Amino acid sequence: MAIIKPRSVAVLVVTAFFLLSFMWHRKRVQVSLLHIFCNCTGPLQENVTFPEVPSELQVKINDIFNRIQKLIPNVTLSNLNIATNGKNSKAFIVNSREKYCVGEDLVVQLDMYDALGNRKTYGGDFIWTRIFSPELNAAISGRVEDFYNGTYHVHFPLHWQGKIKFSAMLFHPSEGISALWRSRHASLGVIGFNGRFVHLKEQAITTCGFKLQTKEEVCEYLDPDDEEAFYCIKPKNLPCESLHDMMAIDLHSSYLSNEEKQLFQRSNIGVEIPANFEFVDVVDCNKVSSAKPNCQTGMNSPFPSxxxxxxxxxxxxxxxxxxxxxxxxxxxxxxxxxxxxxxxxxxxxxxxxxxxxxxxxxxGYHGRQWQSxxxxxxxxxxxxxxxxxxxxxxxxxxxxxxxxxxxxxxxxxxxxxxxxxxxxxxxxxxxxxxxxxxxxxxxxxxxxxxxxxxxxxxxxxxxxxxxxxxxxxxxxxxxxxxxxxxxxxxxxxxxxxxxxxxxxxxxxxxxxxxxxxxxxxxxxxxxxxxxxxxxxxxxx
Missing domain, CATH: 3.40.50.1110 (SGNH hydrolase)
Structure with missing residues (x-):
């Protein structure tokens, strides 16, 4: 039997500790990268003892995402009759007057109802609004203020005189918005990709994407500075560097229920909300508008802009x-x-x-229009x-x-x-x-x-x-x-x-x-x- 000296024991212990530490940290890095690139809504299926510390970039992403998510209604469509109905909803002018002056604001109230004529009690509808004068080729968007109780105020600055028409379209009801938000974040995309690898006289086509559910060897295309990555299944006998062409493929995936899909039939998109007025009469009133500077980079762009x-x-x-x-x-x-x-x-x-x-x-290009x-x-x-x-x-x-x-x-x-x-x-x-x-x-x-x-x-x-x-x-x-x-x-x-x-x-x-x-x-x-x-x- 060989005798192991204490010095040798110490060396072996240190070496073993180093290897175990390296393997643990390597695993941590792999999991961290997976977390960065997957944009998953659920937890990673990894046995990690300690929670990951998000990068500075990921913290910024999460902050902006969470602020937008707070604007999204969280409602479930139990039946189509409870969804906001554009034809049953109403639009009227707040504090209506006979005439308005250029430079004033027009406020239109929208009260939303469902298909059964019941008043909506929550907001989150996706509404497009504008006022316009066809004979003047004039138009401006409205700023929609959501009170989250089924009532909206739409604010329009008045910039020209004449008879001005109003339009408010219920693009999607709040129930549809909730479904679309859930659907968008239920996977890593509703389209996939095929990559074509070419090397010498060989070529192969494999599946690519932001995350691949496969046990096969994959090629990782990583930009570590920007924390961006996508992956392709590695073709046999071809190097990852030989990725030559890319093509999208329709996965025909849907994360909407059959009932939710009915909300997005063409007849239910962009439904005009009836107004109790035909037009707004705007006159000059001799108001002096303030001078504007010339457009320069760095300026803040309001809405409407x-x-x-x-x-x-x-x-x-x-x-x-x-x-x-x-x-x-x-x-x-x-x-x-x-x-x-x-x-x-x-x-x-x-x-x-x-x-x-x-x-x-x-x-070096001889095509026209949208060719290639x-x-x-x-x-x-x-x-x-x-x-x-x-x-x-x-x-x-x-x-x-x-x-x-x-x-x-x-x-x-x-x-x-x-x-x-x-x-x-x-x-x-x-x-x-x-x-x-x-x-x-x-x-x-x-x-x-x-x-x-x-x-x-x-x-x-x-x-x-x-x-x-x-x-x-x-x-x-x-x-x-x-x-x-x-x-x-x-x-x-x-x-x-x-x-x-x-x-x-x-x-x-x-x-x-x-x-x-x-x-x-x-x-x-x-x-x-x-x-x-x-x-x-x-x-x-």
């Missing part, structure tokens, strides 16, 4: 220039680099520059020294065809790769492709973009950055997957994240609600308003 008059968007807090033709936009962009980072609502910008007013020409809309695009004007690029915001992207994935980068990384400067403009949007996933994922991405902008401003404070909110979209869009209520909660989160930073904030949500344009790629005056405010911030 502006109004249309004669088809032109007028911010209520600043004076906007009109960039509605080739001459004005060429002058704005001459000698500058413009980086458009986001989704197809920013691809619409580069299409306008190339196929519309033709101030730049595509480089996921592609990175570059357009230039050598004579005027204009450089315009469009890139998608990175995973996730709802494209049901394979698209080239090797150059995919999160928005924050795209910002980090640019030096910036006084002749550099970033226009950024995120939204439409995040509606299918839990809200925490969107908040994380928005916070990481803000952090990247803060880093950009440290090295190049003269860089212009514009944040565009998402647009509303078609009223017949699949409600559970990409409906506008999901967009609205993201809109609230985006406003929260980008407070107090020197960016231009383009409230495209407000513009599209105000103009009642139910399309994700708005045409005409609405698009011109978005463009004009964007480049007023960029070129002022």
């Amino acid at each position: 502006g109004y249309f008059y004669n088809g032109v968007w007028n911010p209520v807090y600043c004076n906007m220039s009109n960039y509605n033709n080739a001459e004005s936009l060429t002058k704005c962009l001459q000698g500058k680099k413009l980086f458009l980072i986001g989704d197809s609502t920013l691809r619409q910008f580069i299409m306008h520059f190339t196929e519309g007013i033709q101030i730049v020409k595509y480089f 809309w996921e592609e990175t695009l570059l357009a230039i004007n050598i004579e005027k020294d204009i450089y315009v690029s469009y890139k998608r915001h990175g995973f996730p992207l709802e494209s049901f065809m394979f698209y080239y994935f090797k150059e995919d980068k999160y928005t924050s990384r795209q910002i980090d790769q640019q030096g910036g400067g006084k002749d550099t403009i970033f226009v950024i949007t995120i939204g439409q492709h995040f509606r299918q996933f839990p809200l925490q994922l969107y908040i994380r991405r928005a916070i990481n973009i803000r952090k990247a902008i803060e880093r950009l401003f440290i090295r190049s404070p003269e860089t212009k950055v514009i944040i565009k909110t998402e647009n509303t979209r078609e009223i017949n869009a699949p409600v559970e997957r990409i409906g506008d209520f999901h967009g609205y909660t993201q809109y609230l989160a985006l406003r929260e994240v980008f407070q107090g930073i020197n960016v231009g904030f383009v409230d495209a949500w407000d513009m599209t609600v105000s103009s009642a344009i139910a399309t994700v790629h708005p045409p005409g005056n609405t698009f011109q308003g978005i463009m004009s405010l964007t480049f007023t911030f960029a070129c002022s």
Whole structure:
């Protein structure tokens, strides 16, 4: 028998302790990463003795998420008759008068009823409101105040004279909102992804996503600084680095009951609430309006943020220039680099520059309209020294065809790769492709973009950055997957994240609600308003 000396025993004990400690900490790190990326509503199925300490980023995400969640009704649909009914509800003017003056506020009260004519006793309905004058091509959104007892006040600032009409649409009842919120956070997304791996002459297609329920070996695509990750099942005999293309797949998942689904039939979406008045008569009254400063980055954007008059968007807090033709936009962009980072609502910008007013020409791209809309695009004007690029915001992207994935980068990384400067403009949007996933994922991405902008401003404070909110979209869009209520909660989160930073904030949500344009790629005056405010911030 060998004799073990005390010194050897000590060495073995220390070594064993070190190995056990390493294994325990390694396990803790793995669990921590799983917790960071899963955005789960339930507990992790791990035997961890001590609770995880959330990161600083996760604390911020939770704070914003919890504030928005407090606005969401927590009600159960026992039968359809108890749901808010738009046709049975009522709208009337508070302290009605014969005439109103420009500059005053109009307050309309909404009293909500169910299908049986019973007064609702709780709030949380999703209501779109606007006043408008068709002959003046004028409109403004209303600010809805919820008293959480079935009564709402809608506040409208009056900015023009004439006969003004009123509209309030019950987009979804509170029972539907509660169901949609629960559904959105019941999984890690109602769409999935396939990744195509290519290496030499071999290729394979496997399942990808933010979390995979599998015992197979997986590839982890991790950005540790931003605490972002997604995963793909590792194909046999191919390395993880060979992920080449990505495609979304419809999982045909639903977390709504059959009764809840009836709330989202087309006939139950956007139901007009009857009003007991036909119009409001507004006169000038010779009130002198206070002077507004020119629009500059860093300004706070209120709600409503502006109004249309004669088809032109007028911010209520600043004076906007009109960039509605080739001459004005060429002058704005001459000698500058413009980086458009986001989704197809920013691809619409580069299409306008190339196929519309033709101030730049595509480089290496010969398609038109929405053909291969996921592609990175570059357009230039050598004579005027204009450089315009469009890139998608990175995973996730709802494209049901394979698209080239090797150059995919999160928005924050795209910002980090640019030096910036006084002749550099970033226009950024995120939204439409995040509606299918839990809200925490969107908040994380928005916070990481803000952090990247803060880093950009440290090295190049003269860089212009514009944040565009998402647009509303078609009223017949699949409600559970990409409906506008999901967009609205993201809109609230985006406003929260980008407070107090020197960016231009383009409230495209407000513009599209105000103009009642139910399309994700708005045409005409609405698009011109978005463009004009964007480049007023960029070129002022």
